[in-house]
Every structure is written in structure tokens, then in C-alpha cells.
Amino acid sequence: MSGKAAQKETSENADFARMPEHEAVYRRLRTLILHGELVPGQAVTIQGLTADLQAGMTPVREAIRRLTAEGALVFQGNRRVTVPVLEAENIDELILVRKTIESELARRGAMRAKAGVADRLEAIDAALDAAIQRGDVRGYLTENHRFHATLYEMAAAPILASLAEGLWLRFGPSLRVVCGRVGTQNVPDRHKEAIAGLRAGDVDAVTRAMEEDVVQGMEVIRTVLGEAKSA
Amino acid sequence: MSGKAAQKETSENADFARMPEHEAVYRRLRTLILHGELVPGQAVTIQGLTADLQAGMTPVREAIRRLTAEGALVFQGNRRVTVPVLEAENIDELILVRKTIESELARRGAMRAKAGVADRLEAIDAALDAAIQRGDVRGYLTENHRFHATLYEMAAAPILASLAEGLWLRFGPSLRVVCGRVGTQNVPDRHKEAIAGLRAGDVDAVTRAMEEDVVQGMEVIRTVLGEAKSA
DNA sequence: ACACCCAGAATATGATCAAATTATCTGAAG
């Protein structure tokens, strides 16, 4: 037996303690993008990040490479890197893939759900609603992502989960823009239905709820972004 | 006008001429993995690659980070990196996603197909069959990938295409193992049907052919890998 | 079996070089 204290990979920002610098920088930058702290179209410079994040050049470089590989950043040909702007055509692609992946993750998650998961999801959803009520965009984005990530965790499908996380990075910045424009009140979800289905042991209901949740959310983004472009 | 000869990004290995070192290293390493030159489970060391590829340490580092972000390599926790071994459960995930993405890419590609594309695909498929006949595994893998990549190009769906390419990296090494075990003769495809559908302007036929192609191919991998494990 | 030490590999820094964008300057045309 190799015998080593397997440090838990607790979904999100685990202890930053003993973690390589490049990993820490990656997670911080990732969160920045996911929460739309970086505006679509904005240039991302290495030297700017070394200053902002108080990190060395090499770790920043590696974090940027990882994020570009995931599609969260784009290589602008001449050696510049920017946050991509989501186009209407791309949203169709995202809807198709997210619909497939998220509903499958929901299905698997519902089937393997342990007791207490529904409670955890309900707590997250309550925090989410609270954030919406007080107009806290940052809190809304955080809790919304946490809700989905909790489902991914249960599904025990590492490839699907990593793909789903990658897709979040692609629309995260735009989601922030949308929330800032129409307010968090007008971004509906199907979390209540999913939780109810989970409690009832109705796998299909959970699957359906999350699929509708995804499609609905992405359609809002499409609509708002489309209006912004025509205006 | 900034006035610079916009160098073409010809799908695969474009001119290595004016390309940052880290980009060139990335593509070479990527091809190595895609063609199964690196065995699943094998350790990948930075210093090993600097020696093998005659490259500096920093570019190699960045290439490895990109590939790990795409799932082509895995971080072993302690600072080791290896080529991942595909498990049976993971194949189910890959089938689901590839089926969705590849069929959609085929559908879009068929709809937007220009004249002459069918000829190009037929030429690739002929080269593929020739490689099979002479038992050339490397050639088989190259041409098979090229066939699909050509369809991706026509589809004009950048996100779907990048996701599809990322999935290839996950089963590429295992595909090589499978070919080495059962021979290239026993890996069937539906390329002929796809080309026929393309010539007939039958979009649904192309979609169906490629979906079956993907599922069939992945099932072969599952079967062979399953036998190897039980043996 | 346990603790310690050593070799080797990965991580991280800073310096150096190259490229590109921005700013500035000059000159001619209106």
C-alpha cells in the first residue's frame, strides 16, 4: 500500500496551503473569469497579472496556457490573449452540448444521490435566492455554479464533469454581463423542480428540470446579447 | 492598415516557420499523443521532453499544461504527469458526448458542404484503406483523424470542433493500443456511407453515418480494452 | 521497521532578447 494522506480535492478552492503556485494562480484566474470579473474582449497580459496577483511570471504563463486550452481565453494571433466575446452562433453550439452533458450528469447524479444531498442543494438554492433578492450578482454566480457543481460531484463521471466545467468558462463572462444588464431577478432557473424530483426519487424529473434549466439560462443570454448587438 | 501577410492556419501542422516555440512543441506533443506514440500509463517528464524534442524547458512546460487542461495528460497529484489510462466507465461518457457532437458537426458540415469536398473525403478514405491494407497503424490513425477533421472544418462550428478535437486526445492512445491488438482490418467505419450521403445531398444520411461510425469505433475500443482487463 | 539522507526532477525567479503597439515627428498637400 502506497499509504499517503490523500488530500481531499474539495470541488472548488481547497486549501491554498501546499499547492504549487501555478495551480493557485490558475484557480484564482479561473474564478475571475467564471464570475465575469474579466469583461469579454478585455486583453489579458502576463505582466498585468503578475502585478495584480502578486505572482511570478512562469506560474501566470502556465495558468494562461491552461485557460486558453479550455477556451476560457483566446490567442489573438499576434501574441496577445483576450477574453473571448460570445457570438450568437456560438450560443447554439453551447446549448446543444450543455443540454446533453448537463442532463446526463443530472441523471447519473440523481441515480447515485446519497441522502442529504437534497438538503445541501436546498441550502445552496436558498443562498442563491437570497443573493438574487439583494441584487448580489457575484453571489448569484457563485451559488448558481455551486449548485451545478454539486450535481456533477454526485454523478461520478469525470470526463463529463470536466467538459461541463469547461463550458461554464465559455459563457461565464457573458453571464455576468447579462446579469448586470437585466438584473438577477430575471434569470429564471429550475432548481426547485430538480430538488423536488430528487426527494421523490424521480430521476427523469431531475433530468428534465436540469435540461430545462440549462436551455432557459442560455436562451436568456442569447436574447440579451442579441439585443445588445442590434442596439 | 497594419499590413502583414496573414499566414494561413491550415487546419493541422501549418508552417512551423514563424510560430512561437511553445506552440510548435505543443503541436508535436499533441500529435505524439493523438497517434498513440505515448503509451497509456507512461510517465511524461519535462526534462525527458526537452531532450527528446530538442526544446527549452519553458516551452515544454507550457505544452504540458495545455495538454493536461485538455485531458490528454493527467496530473498525478505529486508533481508527476502521465498519459491517462481509459477505463470502461469513461468510454460510456465519451460515446455519449462524441455521438452528440460528431453527428451535429456532420449535419452542419453536410449542409454547408461545398462542391469538391466529397472528392477530398474520398481521397482521404482511399489513403485510409490503403493504410489498412498494408497494416500501417500510424497511417490509419492519421488518415482517420484527417477524415473527421475535414468534416469539422466544413461545419463552421468552432466550439463543437474544439471539443471534438479534445475528445480525440482522450481515446487516441487507447485507439493505438486497440489497433496493435486486433489489427486495423477489424476497425470498421462508415465513411463510404457518409460520402455517398454527401453526394446525394442527403444530410440525414451523413449525420446517421457519422454517428454510427463514432459509436461503432468506440464500442470496439470498449470491447478490446475490456478483454485485455479481464485477461 | 523506522528515520535519515541523497539524487534527481519539478517549481519558480529574474534577466535578456525579440516583437509589436503606441507615440512622436516630419513633410507635403489642401
Next chain:
DNA sequence: CTTCAGATAATTTGATCATATTCTGGGTGT
């Protein structure tokens, strides 16, 4: 005299390398 175009200089940023530091794993000695 003003304005705009073209070209050149200056600054910013990216790419790469050599080097120092830290950590992991294995061997060794008790």
C-alpha cells in the same frame, strides 16, 4: 496655417533561457 499620411523612435509586452530553490522518492543505515 492646418491637417493628414508615412515613417521612425520609444515603450510596453511576450518568449526564452540559465539558474537557484524546493520537493518527492528511494536507498541506506541503524
